[in-house]
Amino acid sequence: MTPEDWIAHDPDPVTAAELAALDAVELAARFSRPLTFGTAGLRGPVRGGPDAMNLAVARRVTWALAQVLTDRGLGGSPVVVGRDARHGSAQFGEATAEVFAAQGFSVITWEHPVPTPVVAFAVRQSGAAAGVQITASHNPPVDNGYKVYLDGGLQIVSPVDREIEAAIALAPPADQIPRLAVQPADDALVEAYLARVATLRRTAQGRLRVALTAMHGVGGELAVRVLGAAGFDDVHTVTSQFAPDPDFPTVPFPNPEEPGAADALLELAKQVGADIAVALDPDADRCAVGIPVGDRWRMLSGDETGWLLGDYILSTLPPGRAATSVVASSVVSSQLLAKIAADHGARHVETLTGFKWLARADAGLGAQSLVYAYEEAIGHCVDPAAVRDKDGIGAAVLICDLVTSFIAQGDSIPAALDRLALRHGVYTTAAVSRRVADPAEAAAMMARLHTTPPTELAGFAVHATQQGDAVFLTGGDQQSWVRVVVRPSGTEPKVKCYTEVRQKVGADLADARRGAAAVQDRLLESIRTW
Structure with missing residues (x-):
């Protein structure tokens, strides 16, 4: 499709005008590299053209995904569509749902934003053929994206991604793709997610004071509700970062790993005398943890949290279960989880980067099943039976449970890290x-x-x-x-x-x-x- 044809058929007059005002060099650049599926789906700046996220791209990608599903005999199946609160997310999410509906699919969607792990859970729980989450996770404010799950709530891998990209090339002009209005679903699946995640506590009882930031994303309200349902009702939130805000005004990059991003959280934790600090990224699929060390606070690395959660999950399995359990980490994560797994008699699998691979770590292993997977970029899959993706809210519940257990025993996270170092x-x-x-x-x-x-x-x-x-x-x-x-x-x-x-x-x-x-x-x- 030529730039002129694209502009003529752009369903959004704003991006059409933007493209029409570009000089020839910039316009050619916009059309030279259309978005492709990367580690976690499509991501790009919100602006006009096929190399970005916009209404035309959302319609054409959804049309293409619908063709791929139909070609696989899944036409008319349920699909789940969610979205975060970034710029354009409501518009792109509505278009995605309506294009699916016009292609004959039964669409489950919501009027409000939802965290990404809710979509992964909903696909698995409902038996949907696919799911789409409109999100760019922790990317800068200018970005948005399109994340695809298939049956079981697993992210797509090749050749499906290439099949969708091939179908995009055949898609009609965006304004000629039919849309059909969709009645939003009730919150039954959201409540089912809440109830499931609240059961992740292992062994500990007792109170815990938690400091929490939602990093201007969509996970704050649900995280507070889940933690409360799990017995953690003493939660203090960073007020300035609690409500969704697509401009992320208090952080240049809305990523808890970035230097300074968690400063407000750690200051709050110190002020309220918290036992643990938790930072969710904007779509709540990642979780960063802060701990007190003497009179100061520090953030754990994703690897440190991964070691602790892996060891805790394996140590609290029913007797004999470790032998059939799999834990996984990616090639860019620490090698220590393999040692921890061997210590417990469990199997460790190392995968390529990304949860599309980590979530499949137990594929072909027969009776051995995945119980935990993590990646150093503060991503943790703590309940693979329900959410086959990283889940920041689930990880928050489990890390709070771990800390409560430590407090009851007179133990601490620094002491636990020391024990792992002495052993391995x-x-x-x-x-x-x-x-x-x-x-x-x-x-x-x-x-x-x-x-x-x-x-x-x-x-x-x-x-x-x-x-x-x-x-x-x-x-x-x-x-x-x-x-x-x-x-x-x-x-x-x-x-x-x-x-x-x-x-x-x-x-x-x-x-x-x-x-x-x-x-x-x-x-x-x-x-x-x-």
Whole structure:
């Protein structure tokens, strides 16, 4: 479709006028790289053209997805459509629901925004053929996206993504795609999600004071309700970040991992004397955790939270269940979960990056079933039987349960991390991101690493391997081991370097930690010279 044809058939007069006002160079650029499915679906800036999120793209992608489902014999099946509160989400969500309806599908949708894990749950719970969530998760305010689930509430993988993209190329002009009004559903599935997540507590009883931020997203109200239903009713929220706001005014990047993003949360936790601090990202599928250490607070890394939750889930399984249980982490996450799993007699599976792979970690393993999966980017799947995706609200319930259990025993998260280090060695992780202007710059950077990888890092000779779009660099000696995984981000204009150091522990844990930190510093210094 030529730019002129696209503009003539753009159903949104705002984006049509925007495109018509562009010069020839910018207009050609908008049409040179249509959105494609990445790690977590389609994501792009909200603006006109096929390389962005807009009403025309939402209609055409939904038409294409409907054709793929119909070709698979699923025409007329139920589908679930949800959306967050970002710019354009209400418009795109309504269009998605109405295009599905016009193609003969039975549509479950809501008048209000819902967290992403609610959509994943609803697809699985209702037996729907597919689900769509309009969201860009933790991306900057200018972005939005289109996330697709198939049966069982699992994110799509190849070849389905390529089939949808091929069908998009055949889609009619956006204003010629039929739409049919849809009656919104009641909140029965939302309430069923709440009831399910509230049951995730394992062993602990007792009170807990929680500080919580929704990061201007859609998870705040439901998270408070779920925590209350689980017995955690002493919850204090960051008022300035509680209500959904698509401009995310208090944080430049609405990502709890970004430096400074959790400052307001940690200040509140200190003021109210909280036992734990919890940050949800804007669509509430990710959860970051803050803990008190003496008279200060710090955020745990995604890996630290992953170790703690993995160990807690495995340690609270019914007797004999560990032998049939699977825990999973991705190639960019810490290697420690594998050691923890072996300790409990469970199986560990390492997958490619993204929960579309982590959620399938037990595929083909017979009676062995997934009980937990995590990725270092603060994503945790804590109840795979109900939500086969990361779930920040579910993770919040479980981390609160863990802390309540520790308090009852006179224990703490720092002490638990010390025990893991004494048993398995000190593991430290850090990530370095380099922002790029466009995918071409990321590809050029990765090509250089593929063809001429470094031979030395942090004073160690390293061995380079490749897997998919990632480069792996590993090396070490009898005392220390280092690993770097470099890959282009699937959701943001970045090339990411994930580092890990493992240090043996001798007589002094503090000394081992200092040694690991020194190696980590040298490792990061080496990476910054690339």
